[in-house]
Amino acid sequence: MRTFPFSAVVGSDDMALALVLTSISPEVGGVLVRGEKGTAKSTMVRALAAVQPDQQVIEGCRFSCDPVDPDPSCPDGPHTDVVAVSRPARLVELPVGATEDRVIGSLDLQQALGSGRVSYEPGLLAAAHRGILYVDEVNLLHDHLVDLLLDAAAMGRSTVERDGVSVAHAARLVLVGTMNPEEGELRPQLLDRFGLTVEVVAPRDPALRSEVVRRRLAYDADPAALVARFADQEETLRSRLAAAQERLGRVDLSDWALTKIAAVCAGFEVDGMRADIVTARAAVAHAAWHNRTEVTRADIRAAARLALPHRRRRNPFDAPGLDEELLDRLLGDDDLEPEPEPPTPEPPTPDEDDSGTETSDAGAGAPPAEGAPPEEGRDTGGDEADPTDPGDRPDRAGAPAGDPGEPVPLSIATADRPYRARLLTVRGTGEGEAGRRSRALTSVGRTVGATPTAGSRLHFPATVRAAALEQQRRGRRPGDRLQLATGDLRTAVTEGRESNLVLFCVDASGSMAARRRMSAVKTAVLSLLLDAYQRRDKVGLVTFRGAGATLALPPTSSVEVAARRLEEVPSGGRTPLAEGLLCAAETLRWERIRDPRRRPLLVVVTDGRATSGPDALARSRRTATYLSGLGVDAVVVDCESGRMSLGLARGLAEDLQAQYVKLAEVNAEALAGVATAGRDVPTHPGTRRSAA
Structure with a gap:
């Protein structure tokens, strides 16, 4: 199946750079792409897999071990007589409705019930090892699944301890998540775990927009022709990625560069040390991408633009972004004197509020001058209703008084600083989508019972108890194995929280x-x-x-x-x-x-x-x-x-x-x-x- 060429995407330079950096160095921690609908987020991620260098894997290994450096703890190991085969890099897509068993793997029920052996069935993390794991609408994914993905991407390993299975395997992957902020935000704790983040918007330049439409229509009309048109650029990009990955270990991160990275992160008042580590890794990858063996100021600047916007301290209602003028001042030039302090901004004109935006004609939100009469439509601070306002006077029958055609004064009230709200819960136990609010029966949580159905989460004690009642009827003799039937299977009922x-x-x-x-x-x-x-x-x-x-x-x-x-x-x-x-x-x-x-x-x-x-x-x-x-x-x-x-x-x-x-x-x-x-x-x- 052909995909839209990575090189043919127009107007998403920051996203392309972020995907390239995390492909060169997966330790960066993945990329979160935020943007409005219709901005080629999914198209570009799927196209990234096509320009990844081919991989050498051990034949028959379900965990894609590298023949040169196989995982010593691979569940399919130990690998002694290694036979290497070449294959394209994998792109594994994680659907929003995926279960925990599908992500990290689970007990192989066929082996357990058929031969009585405890066998591990790999999940999507194993399939994505040394490849790309793509989560569309990551903000709609259950929080505990996002935690699992981010832990695996940061540690490079996935550990499974459940259902009588204890398995650890390598999970070195490029994690890419896309989301539309209008459909909800990620929690700050999860947002911080993504290495890089980028905002994508549709281009406003008519020439760029027309070129986007032109290429899309050309691809829809003849995909093979468009792919052939950009074949040389795709091959050049693939070769450059392979060279950068090979060069990564030889890039020198000097003490000067480390100090400069620390100064930038401190200047933006980011929390914790993850920002410094991610910025350093991204700067090294950027230097390797540009065929340099030493990190420069340009590398640090490019890395900071992608690693810091979602980590800087800001009000949740502020638009995300990074003050690039402050970034340039923090990077500075060590050979020159510090730049002078910026001039104090002039006070806003009467037509502007504190943020520099125009206010309503009534001057909503600004107190009246001392001694001035109150304006129409403005709250005077009294507790009682204004008896002169026609909208305040119901007659004895509840009908409105006054001329309905007369103009009604309006005002726009502004909200105060938000605060932390207490927990809201609804009485009883619901069955809504998993969240962090009220009690509910969900797909994750503590086990509170079992149902006689064959589901994805087997309840072993209940299954054994159901089978035990039927052993005499099935003719089981002392010393024989437990005889199981499909009707014995029980699915765990779990209670968690709903939204x-x-x-x-x-x-x-x-x-x-x-x-x-x-x-x-x-x-x-x-x-x-x-x-x-x-x-x-x-x-x-x-x-x-x-x-x-x-x-x-x-x-x-x-x-x-x-x-x-x-x-x-x-x-x-x-x-x-x-x-x-x-x-x-x-x-x-x-x-x-x-x-x-x-x-x-x-x-x-x-x-x-x-x-x-x-x-x-x-x-x-x-x-x-x-x-x-x-x-x-x-x-x-x-x-x-x-x-x-x-x-x-x-x-x-x-x-x-x-x-x-x-x-x-x-x-x-x-x-x-x-x-x-x-x-x-x-x-x-x-x-x-x-x-x-």
């Missing part, structure tokens, strides 16, 4: 100091999302104001997307509570179709008012009753403040059959506490809890 969905349904109207409440809610959601992307959770946000509701943040695990969406949520106008509940119900319905095993928790943040449309209050109560019938756990956070209390949120909680929590002062910490406390919050006597 969940927390959906906030938030009143963004002009009532009840909405600006302060929205700031607190945004901070809470971002904080929960920061914790959620580490635990494989999803968080969503529905806001309602004016005449309708909006899904401001579709359920996601991406911190960066969440930060961008939440920053743009406005507040002001009337309160369409029924529309907000309907939007939440529709969102949960679609999420249940997409992922029926993920259990949700709905958090409704409102004062219970309904001031949009005729018979608004009655419609909202009917909608709440409908929503309660969906079987979703819910929490109503009462944001009503002031001297008079209408108790509308309490009635809403009764209609939703939800927990009721009174928060006179809504702030980010209190709101997150409601969600993370989950079932521990006292339930109002007039409400009952729906089934999980």
Whole structure:
């Protein structure tokens, strides 16, 4: 099967360099490629295998041992009469749904049940030894599998201790993972374990984009012709890779280079020493790639650009990247005086905020000048609603007052600094995707039972017990081996943790100091999302104001997307509570179709008012009753403040059959506490809890 030529890929120079460096020196630790969809990530990784030099392996060895230096502990060894054969380098793809047994190997059931011998069946790590192991959508892979892959890539060995098997074999591989950040992030601990990382984006130059399309169409029309067109470049690249691999051991890493690498890593305030080690290895590989026998400043710079961006200290909501001006200053020139300190930046103009970006016309987020009158739509900090705001005055029947055609002042609240959220759990035991949140029956975890099915994870004690009950009927005599049948097989039932969905349904109207409440809610959601992307959770946000509701943040695990969406949520106008509940119900319905095993928790943040449309209050109560019938756990956070209390949120909680929590002062910490406390919050006597 022909693959798109590596040399024919346009506009991915950084990715190409990172793949080349880790091919020259697998000890670098692999490459993580982050980028939007449609940027040739998978195409380039698959093309890399075609330019790898051919390998000499021992004939018949399942672990691809090198004839020149066979692994002394190879399970297929010891290798004495070696017969060498040549083969192309392997590209092994790991699917997202792979099990632990498939990755590291397991007991050969055919040998165990047929002949009674304990035999090891190699997994994908063994198949990828001396080749490339490619994981597409690595951010969606279970965390424990990512740990296994990264350990093997860093140590060069895989050790298996399970099911009566004790095996260790070489696993020197090039680990490449690709991911789309919009679908969720890797945990920082796992992100740090990748040696190099690179961001890829589609080129913006029309000439480059047209060339990409031209080559792709040419390949689709006649793959053989395009492969032949780049055959010479592919062979040159293959020869250069082989020469660099052979030259790697002769490259000198001087004390000067080591000191410079340490200065660069310290200057970027990276955590730990892995950054220094990876940068040094990548710099040596870069020097070998450029036919040098000594590491230079250019090698260190190229290595640092790939090894440090994902290790520097940054807020999770900051865009990844590296300050190349700082990198140049840290590298410097030893023969020259240090560069002068950069000039102090001028204060931003009134049209810009602290980050240099334009703010809204209302100057959201900036306090008014002392003595100046408050602006329209701005929260004045009072606890009571503004009696002059038409969106704040329900009449006695709950209908809106004032002219519906008059303009509604809007403002955009900004979130405070996120904090660490407490653990959120859902009561009971679910069956959702493996994560790090609530109790669930998952494919990994501690064994809690067995089922009479033949699965990938055999439960030996239960299997033997089932077979023992049938030995007399099968005519087994004393001294005979245990007689097993297919019906005796038992699969282990394991309990671990699952991921969940927390959906906030938030009143963004002009009532009840909405600006302060929205700031607190945004901070809470971002904080929960920061914790959620580490635990494989999803968080969503529905806001309602004016005449309708909006899904401001579709359920996601991406911190960066969440930060961008939440920053743009406005507040002001009337309160369409029924529309907000309907939007939440529709969102949960679609999420249940997409992922029926993920259990949700709905958090409704409102004062219970309904001031949009005729018979608004009655419609909202009917909608709440409908929503309660969906079987979703819910929490109503009462944001009503002031001297008079209408108790509308309490009635809403009764209609939703939800927990009721009174928060006179809504702030980010209190709101997150409601969600993370989950079932521990006292339930109002007039409400009952729906089934999980």
